[in-house]
Amino acid sequence: MSWQPNRQSDSTLQQQIVQWVTAQVERGDWAAGTKLPTQRQLAMQFGVNRSTVQQALEELKAMGVLEATVGSGVYVTRNSWHALLQQTQPNWQNYIETSLHKPNYHTIQLINEYEQRDDVIRLGTGELAPSLLPTEEMEASLRELSLQPKTLGYSSPQGKDELRAAICDYVKKRGIEVEPQNVCIVSGALQALQLIAVGLLEQGSIVFQEPTSYLNSVHPFQSVGMQMIGIQRDEQLAQTLSQRKRKKQAVFYAIPTLHNPTNYVWTSLEKKQLYEVCQAERIPIIEDDVYHELLFEDSLPPIKAMDSSGQVLYIGSVSKTLSPGLRIGWLIGPTTVIERLADIKMQTDYGSSAISQEIVLHWLRSGKYEKHLIRLRQQLQNRADFTERILQEKFRGVADWHKPKGGFYIWLKFHKPVIDKDFFLKLLQRRVLINPGYIYDLQDQHHIRLSYAYATYEELEEGLEILHECVMEATDIL
Amino acid sequence: MSWQPNRQSDSTLQQQIVQWVTAQVERGDWAAGTKLPTQRQLAMQFGVNRSTVQQALEELKAMGVLEATVGSGVYVTRNSWHALLQQTQPNWQNYIETSLHKPNYHTIQLINEYEQRDDVIRLGTGELAPSLLPTEEMEASLRELSLQPKTLGYSSPQGKDELRAAICDYVKKRGIEVEPQNVCIVSGALQALQLIAVGLLEQGSIVFQEPTSYLNSVHPFQSVGMQMIGIQRDEQLAQTLSQRKRKKQAVFYAIPTLHNPTNYVWTSLEKKQLYEVCQAERIPIIEDDVYHELLFEDSLPPIKAMDSSGQVLYIGSVSKTLSPGLRIGWLIGPTTVIERLADIKMQTDYGSSAISQEIVLHWLRSGKYEKHLIRLRQQLQNRADFTERILQEKFRGVADWHKPKGGFYIWLKFHKPVIDKDFFLKLLQRRVLINPGYIYDLQDQHHIRLSYAYATYEELEEGLEILHECVMEATDIL
Numbered sequence: 001m002s003w004q005p006n007r008q009s010d011s012t013l014q015q016q017i018v019q020w021v022t023a024q025v026e027r028g029d030w031a032a033g034t035k036l037p038t039q040r041q042l043a044m045q046f047g048v049n050r051s052t053v054q055q056a057l058e059e060l061k062a063m064g065v066l067e068a069t070v071g072s073g074v075y076v077t078r079n080s081w082h083a084l085l086q087q088t089q090p091n092w093q094n095y096i097e098t099s100l101h102k103p104n105y106h107t108i109q110l111i112n113e114y115e116q117r118d119d120v121i122r123l124g125t126g127e128l129a130p131s132l133l134p135t136e137e138m139e140a141s142l143r144e145l146s147l148q149p150k151t152l153g154y155s156s157p158q159g160k161d162e163l164r165a166a167i168c169d170y171v172k173k174r175g176i177e178v179e180p181q182n183v184c185i186v187s188g189a190l191q192a193l194q195l196i197a198v199g200l201l202e203q204g205s206i207v208f209q210e211p212t213s214y215l216n217s218v219h220p221f222q223s224v225g226m227q228m229i230g231i232q233r234d235e236q237l238a239q240t241l242s243q244r245k246r247k248k249q250a251v252f253y254a255i256p257t258l259h260n261p262t263n264y265v266w267t268s269l270e271k272k273q274l275y276e277v278c279q280a281e282r283i284p285i286i287e288d289d290v291y292h293e294l295l296f297e298d299s300l301p302p303i304k305a306m307d308s309s310g311q312v313l314y315i316g317s318v319s320k321t322l323s324p325g326l327r328i329g330w331l332i333g334p335t336t337v338i339e340r341l342a343d344i345k346m347q348t349d350y351g352s353s354a355i356s357q358e359i360v361l362h363w364l365r366s367g368k369y370e371k372h373l374i375r376l377r378q379q380l381q382n383r384a385d386f387t388e389r390i391l392q393e394k395f396r397g398v399a400d401w402h403k404p405k406g407g408f409y410i411w412l413k414f415h416k417p418v419i420d421k422d423f424f425l426k427l428l429q430r431r432v433l434i435n436p437g438y439i440y441d442l443q444d445q446h447h448i449r450l451s452y453a454y455a456t457y458e459e460l461e462e463g464l465e466i467l468h469e470c471v472m473e474a475t476d477i478l
Numbered sequence: 479m480s481w482q483p484n485r486q487s488d489s490t491l492q493q494q495i496v497q498w499v500t501a502q503v504e505r506g507d508w509a510a511g512t513k514l515p516t517q518r519q520l521a522m523q524f525g526v527n528r529s530t531v532q533q534a535l536e537e538l539k540a541m542g543v544l545e546a547t548v549g550s551g552v553y554v555t556r557n558s559w560h561a562l563l564q565q566t567q568p569n570w571q572n573y574i575e576t577s578l579h580k581p582n583y584h585t586i587q588l589i590n591e592y593e594q595r596d597d598v599i600r601l602g603t604g605e606l607a608p609s610l611l612p613t614e615e616m617e618a619s620l621r622e623l624s625l626q627p628k629t630l631g632y633s634s635p636q637g638k639d640e641l642r643a644a645i646c647d648y649v650k651k652r653g654i655e656v657e658p659q660n661v662c663i664v665s666g667a668l669q670a671l672q673l674i675a676v677g678l679l680e681q682g683s684i685v686f687q688e689p690t691s692y693l694n695s696v697h698p699f700q701s702v703g704m705q706m707i708g709i710q711r712d713e714q715l716a717q718t719l720s721q722r723k724r725k726k727q728a729v730f731y732a733i734p735t736l737h738n739p740t741n742y743v744w745t746s747l748e749k750k751q752l753y754e755v756c757q758a759e760r761i762p763i764i765e766d767d768v769y770h771e772l773l774f775e776d777s778l779p780p781i782k783a784m785d786s787s788g789q790v791l792y793i794g795s796v797s798k799t800l801s802p803g804l805r806i807g808w809l810i811g812p813t814t815v816i817e818r819l820a821d822i823k824m825q826t827d828y829g830s831s832a833i834s835q836e837i838v839l840h841w842l843r844s845g846k847y848e849k850h851l852i853r854l855r856q857q858l859q860n861r862a863d864f865t866e867r868i869l870q871e872k873f874r875g876v877a878d879w880h881k882p883k884g885g886f887y888i889w890l891k892f893h894k895p896v897i898d899k900d901f902f903l904k905l906l907q908r909r910v911l912i913n914p915g916y917i918y919d920l921q922d923q924h925h926i927r928l929s930y931a932y933a934t935y936e937e938l939e940e941g942l943e944i945l946h947e948c949v950m951e952a953t954d955i956l
Binding site for chain 1: 481502505506507512567568569570571572573574576577578579580581587590591593594605606608609611612613616617620621624626628629631632635659660665666669672676677678679680681696697698701702727760761762787788789797800801802803804812813814815818821822824826827828829830831832833834837
């Protein structure tokens with residue numbers, strides 16, 4: 001919804017809003033029963049005062065286009081003239097409400113939406129800043145690509161052969177010895193999880209993970225009926241896994257290197273323990289390793305490197321390092337599993353972008369990728385240091401954190417439980433966008449995932465100042 | 479599985495095969511219970527005689543690595559030394575068998591696999607031949623692209639704004655008047671169907687379609703529990719839809735222009751009838767319009783052009799015209815629906831390749847796309863004429879067909895029901911790959927989807943000669 005009223009128009013802002021909303025409804029674009037955003041959100045979207053929105057909504061209610069339900073918001077009317085108009089339309093709202101896939105949390109929908117706006121300071125974004133992306137080098141590499149006619153065609157189910165071979169060479173440096181037949185190219189790590197969800201698990205299967213986890217903020221498993229169980233990485237791990245698993249199929253999802261969102265790095269011992277416990281219980285491990293190239297110091301081998309029995313499904317990607325826009329990642333596992341998941345991928349999107357695959361191949365083979373990583377790590381280290389200095393100045397006394405060992409994030413823990421949806425919205429009103437802890441653990445009101453990877457230095461300074469003000473305010477109220 | 483024994487090696491072919499299979503099993507790459515391909519298929523894959531395969535399999539059975547079940551094939555052993563070895567491995571085969579998503583039909587898996595081989599004549603492929611793809615122009619256009627830093631980042635949920643605007647302009651020529659907010663960029667038409675399946679339908683919903691349909695060869699709806707109902711395009715349509723729908727949610731899937739696989743083109747009256755019936759029953763229509771640019775003569779407006787009430791979800795793509803490797807298509811519908819599906823797309827793969835989107839934008843805006851289409855249609859027309867001449871010469875008396883009005887396909891109907899799985903495999907042994915009618919309608923043993931878009935002229939001639947021989951042989955047996 002990007003429309004805004006025209007301030008040069010002869011009509012008032014209110015009239016324009018009324019006309020625009022009516023048009024959405026008449027065209028069937030806003031179906032009967034659609035819930036409108038709050039007045040505050042609409043005011044921000046339209047770039048007008050809240051009172052203007054309020055008056056427009058009153059008029060629309062008087063016209064019968066909208067209706068209000070006490071305490072629950074404003075909706076497109078389901079009855080009267082509107083219902084007459086829509087008698088011939090499919091009841092889209094009903095279709096949406098009864099369908100299979102969960103919607104994103106509202107907070108995440110807002111994050112996805114506000115990340116598109118230029119006037120917002122993004123303190124939580126899990127993405128490299130435009131200035132950290134090798135745009136010029138990428139343009140140059142497009143000029144170096146020579147395309148084969150076959151390149152433009154459908155790719156093979158597991159992805160481009162040469163790219164899979166290049167990935168085998170690449171992961172060898174992480175101690176992973178595999179053949180191209182063990183690799184499936186995917187459109188980013190999230191798609192790998194989606195394929196595992198529908199291609200390996202049955203309804204009611206258990207997905208073990210750490211209690212605070214990226215997986216709680218997306219729904220590849222939940223949407224197809226898996227049960228998520230948070231589990232501590234401690235000495236009771238073996239016992240807990242064994243008890244809770246009972247007779248069900250299960251997998252363990254882990255991000256052992258630069259965990260999202262906590263940025264924690266597992267020790268070798270912790271990796272070994274998990275592998276052994278899961279081996280004893282015959283529980284496959286999904287090892288999400290998309291951040292490892294961003295460790296400021298040398299990284300330890302992944303769990304996959306100790307996998308002698310095809311127990312670990314390993315996920316890598318260039319989204320956090322080179323360009324999320326390419327949508328290229330890889331999934332490594334036993335041939336039986338990889339062929340199965342590639343078969344489903346063919347039924348899902350007929351493979352990943354061939355041009356994107358060519359580009360990643362070129363970057364891996366030419367050495368550009370590793371050269372870029374060296375520079376990138378240094379830039380992220382500088383940003384981490386800068387951000388931590390601000391934290392030291394402003395947030396000592398109200399929050400704790402660990403010095404980041406790499407990656408994008410500081411898992412900032414406030415002493416008081418102030419980080420709730422209201423707090424998120426209040427910051428958004430001040431044009432600061434955060435990733436609150438509760439999207440990674442529903443109960444959490446103490447954390448935010450602070451990212452030093454996206455905002456500019458000036459924005460980091462300004463955004464953290466605003467964050468500080470809002471935290472102080474919220475703490476005072478408590 | 480691309481391994482072949484080395485004929486220069488000191489070991490015999492049989493020894494090499496035994497060693498290779500054992501290694502697959504020991505590494506856990508072939509899990510216990512995995513079914514092996516047939517001897518014939520293995521012989522083709524390894525490039526050896528069938529007797530060599532047979533001897534190798536016997537040796538592996540004697541070793542206990544494989545076991546045979548009478549009448550059902552050869553499996554990786556589930557017990558004895560092998561089971562001991564695998565006690566610590568996850569039971570992958572069990573995971574796969576109980577998981578949610580349907581595998582592709584075996585015939586389609588074979589098609590996907592053999593389409594990767596250079597020594598096969600592809601008479602069924604739904605894809606432009608490499609020589610018809612504008613490879614050089616594409617390379618040139620890569621050199622013209624200027625990337626913004628933001629291009630390399632994550633895209634917005636609905637896809638790149640400029641591309642959506644360009645698509646609005648493009649479909650306007652088809653009589654479709656929409657705004658960018660009505661458009662969601664997808665990774666090909668198949669992904670659009672996948673999003674609709676999980677984002678709009680509930681389990682047990684009905685998907686109406688013509689009895690013979692592309693949708694029977696892929697499983698976006700079936701895999702999440704929808705019920706597919708084939709329905710004739712005739713005067714009883716209204717009555718049948720109303721009766722069979724009863725209280726369930728339903729959609730109607732149609733390919734009104736150059737239907738896949740029949741290549742049929744609906745008349746304006748047929749489109750109008752379907753629209754009116756579905757409007758009366760409030761059944762949304764999914765209009766798959768990915769072939770319309772390939773009509774040899776001017777095309778009629780799509781159903782979407784008569785849609786005044788947001789009833790039709792319209793799907794377009796560049797996969798059949800410019801490059802399937804780009805993986806770019808679009809879904810057009812009411813904002814409420816598009817926002818919902820874009821939200822799910824964000825949970826599925828975080829958007830389509832940004833570089834692919836840039837390329838399609840460049841081709842649309844620069845006019846290159848339409849220029850390319852003019853040349854392409856002419857080339858397809860020539861291929862259609864050439865192929866039909868061969869059919870006239872060889873197949874009159876054994877088969878019927880309609881003169882193609884565009885696109886890729888001739889829906890070749892043999893008088894005798896000879897097109898079964900055995901026939902498919904027999905042709906494959908002779909290195910000719912077809913798309914048999916039974917993948918589009920399980921009961922069909924009369925048709926093949928003959929594609930004149932992929933094979934070279936020489937291959938078309940040779941392949942059709944072999945097809946003719948096999949058909950005559952099969953007819954004699956009947």
